[in-house]
Amino acid sequence: MSGPSPVASVPEERIVHDDREVDALVLGDLSDFFNPFLRHFAREALRCGGEVRVVPPSGTVVGLYLYHPVEREGSVFTRDRRIAAAFRPSPGEAAVYADFDLAPGAEPFTIFGGSTSEGTPPHRYSHAVRLAAPSDRPAMTQLFREVYGEVDARWIDSAPGSREFALVVSVGPELAGVGWVTLADTAGRLHSLTVHPRYRRTGVGSDLVHARVAWLRENGVPEAISEIDDRNVASRRIAEAGGFVPRGRIFRSPRS
Ligand SMILES: CC(C)(COP(=O)(O)OP(=O)(O)OC[C@H]1O[C@@H](n2cnc3c(N)ncnc32)[C@H](O)[C@@H]1OP(=O)(O)O)[C@@H](O)C(=O)NCCC(=O)NCCS
Structure with a gap:
């Protein structure tokens, strides 16, 4: 008799340190709306002293996490709820934007x-x-x-x-x-x-x-x-x- 099917694990994150690394990212289709802006958003997060992380560590990016330390807000771009939920919050992060409601009390925003x-x-x-x-x-x-x-x-x-x-x-x-x-x-x-x-x-x-x-x-x-x-x-x-x-x-x- 076979046991329960294994749950696929979420791939590890990689920290992106600078614009050169941002430019080298191979970004997958991560969003209905924000794809054209993502490299710019990542550069801006770094310029403002924030964080950029991607999954998987190499190859086509299927999840992108950005953090702005003054606003204390993160943003996740991914098509996969599991990946969105698995990104480690930055210390001090107060809220995160994503395609998914990731916690009770999530506030909806409409994209016009x-x-x-x-x-x-x-x-x-x-x-x-x-x-x-x-x-x-x-x-x-x-x-x-x-x-x-x-x-x-x-x-x-x-x-x-x-x-x-x-x-x-x-x-x-x-x-x-x-x-x-x-x-x-x-x-x-x-x-x-x-x-x-x-x-x-x-x-x-x-x-x-x-x-x-x-x-x-x-x-x-x-x-x-x-x-x-x-x-x-x-x-x-x-x-x-x-x-x-x-x-x-x-x-x-x-x-x-
Ligand atoms: C939202 C904001 C930009 C509106 O600016 P504004 O210059 O007051 O807007 P306008 O004078 O052009 O208003 C145009 C119409 O919007 C609607 N509107 C504006 N303020 C409104 C309010 N407080 N409640 C309901 N409708 C309102 C009305 O239909 C209004 O027309 P009317 O005055 O003839 O009734 C302004 O209230 C603001 O800066 N708020 C704080 C920041 C913010 O929420 N920014 C938006 C982020 S997405």
Whole structure:
């Protein structure tokens, strides 16, 4: 009589130390949405003093783990729940993003997507939107600190860069709002939309969504995605008004 079938073990992790190792990775198909961004995400995690790990240690990567120490958040990219669950949390990690809910209390985020050309609803701008310059970084850092608390100024230094850009709205001398775009060849990721509380409900957020979609279109990028916390009604409304539709889901799972 044969016993229970053996459970296949999860392969070991390998630490990726530098950009040269990131460039050499052979990445498998790890995500419906994030494949075009993964090498950039890994480089950014390292640049900000974080961690990058892969499974298996050699050959095609089927699981990628990234960690940002200031946000204390990890991200896992894999098609396999077992691999997602097996990645060792970094010390201090408060939560991890993945395609799977990995712990009780996991918070769902909807991935919104849209074509940058077809069906973009017309928009009447309430504010002038411009591309952020390096001189905007201190004001962006200040805005993020006021809204979110602790923020890693190192990631803010990434825009403007070759992959990260920020569009901003100024009102007089003040930075009223900012929205970031990560650029890949086939898609752009809209993230970190933040409006100063004093300027909310005056159309700044909508302007920044439409302006970023238009900017992607002008740069020949056909698709845009954005992850939005299901509890964030304001952000969801703005995305939907910008022509975005739900395409998928990820989860932010707390780590005990
Ligand atoms: C979400 C956020 C960017 C919205 O910016 P905003 O400039 O206030 O948005 P807008 O003025 O362009 O609002 C456009 C529409 O969105 C909806 N909306 C905006 N804020 C809303 C809220 N608090 N509740 C419900 N709907 C809201 C409304 O339909 C609004 O149109 P209306 O004012 O004519 O009713 C802003 O509240 C913010 O910075 N929040 C904190 C950070 C955050 O959650 N960022 C999103 C991360 S994905």
